Amino acid sequence: MSYSPxxxxxxxxxxxxxxxxxxxxxxxxxxxxxxxTGTCEIGLSAVRGSxxxxxxxxxxxxxxxxKDYPLDFSHFNINGRVFNALGCAEDADLATFPKANIDTTFxxxxxxxxxxxxVLPAIAxxxxxxxxxxxxxxxxxxxxxxxxxxKDKDLVLENGKVVALPxxxxxxxxxxxxxxxxxxxxxxxxxxxxxxxxxxxxxxKLGVKSVELKFGQGSKGIQGMGRVEKIEDALEFQxxxx
Numbered sequence: 001m002s003y004s005p006x007x008x009x010x011x012x013x014x015x016x017x018x019x020x021x022x023x024x025x026x027x028x029x030x031x032x033x034x035x036x037t038g039t040c041e042i043g044l045s046a047v048r049g050s051x052x053x054x055x056x057x058x059x060x061x062x063x064x065x066x067k068d069y070p071l072d073f074s075h076f077n078i079n080g081r082v083f084n085a086l087g088c089a090e091d092a093d094l095a096t097f098p099k100a101n102i103d104t105t106f107x108x109x110x111x112x113x114x115x116x117x118x119v120l121p122a123i124a125x126x127x128x129x130x131x132x133x134x135x136x137x138x139x140x141x142x143x144x145x146x147x148x149x150x151k152d153k154d155l156v157l158e159n160g161k162v163v164a165l166p167x168x169x170x171x172x173x174x175x176x177x178x179x180x181x182x183x184x185x186x187x188x189x190x191x192x193x194x195x196x197x198x199x200x201x202x203x204x205k206l207g208v209k210s211v212e213l214k215f216g217q218g219s220k221g222i223q224g225m226g227r228v229e230k231i232e233d234a235l236e237f238q239x240x241x242x
Contacts, residue, residue: 007041012052014041050227060126103182106141112210115139115182122146122188132174132185139182144171146188146214149196149242157240161197168198172206190214192242 004027008016016022017038021030028042036043045052088094105111120135122145135142148168149155156164168187175185187208189199194213202208228234 008038009041012041012044014039014044014052016040110209112141112184113139113182114141119143119186128171129174132171133178135183135185136175136178136180139180141184141186141210142175143186143188143212144168146190146193149193149198150237155240155242157196160195160241162201165198165201168202169206172202172208184210186210186212188212188214196242 004023004025006016006019006022007027008014008019015038016029017033017036017040018029018031022028023030028040029036032042039047041052088099102116104114104117106114115138118138118140120131120140120142122143123131132142148171149162149165152165152167154164154166155162172185175183185208187199187202187210189211190213193199199208199211203211228237
């Protein structure tokens with residue numbers, strides 16, 4: 001087993017010349033050649049520098065993971081017969097899925113009720129309004145991604161702390177508009193968010209009840225730092241220290 005990732009990936013728009021024969025400890029092709037038709041991440045880094053870090057735009061792309069997990073959904077099967085059915089006769093024709101109760105809760109002192117044990121992952125781009133509304137209608141958990149402050153052009157800071165964050169307020173409202181007593185909207189917060197007081201603001205001003213503490217935007221290994229293309233935006237970020 002190798003812990004070195006292949007230096008070709010859809011994340012960086014790179015590919016390997018000979019993906020069937022890679023060096024396990026480096027992730028490079030077993031034979032690297034000057035006339036490669038690649039380009040692998042090494043070649044991209046040499047030619048285009050920082051573009052190898054994060055070639056996509058966060059506002060039009062959503063990312064999955066290239067990790068290999070020991071279990072996936074293919075390991076699960078739906079039983080063709082009913083076992084230990086509760087609430088109706090142990091009859092496969094009667095114990096249908098609409099009658100199944102998969103309600104659950106999480107939490108200790110302040111339990112949150114769920115219609116199903118499902119968490120929709122963090123998203124702060126693309127069609128988040130319908131995403132959050134759908135989670136509320138389904139009665140499941142849904143997450144607001146970390147570092148939303150950098151995406152909110154109407155952000156207001158005073159003495160380095162958040163006093164207005166309209167984008168998160170809109171996201172929370174999109175969920176609560178269809179909230180029916182089940183599910184919750186969870187706000188992620190990394191070090192920068194905590195330093196800016198995002199969680200304090202969301203809890204005290206917006207009534208957010210559930211938060212998720214993160215180590216950093218790049219800790220997931222599936223997306224790095226976004227490039228700032230306009231000098232005006234860069235200066236604004238610098239002024240706000242975000």
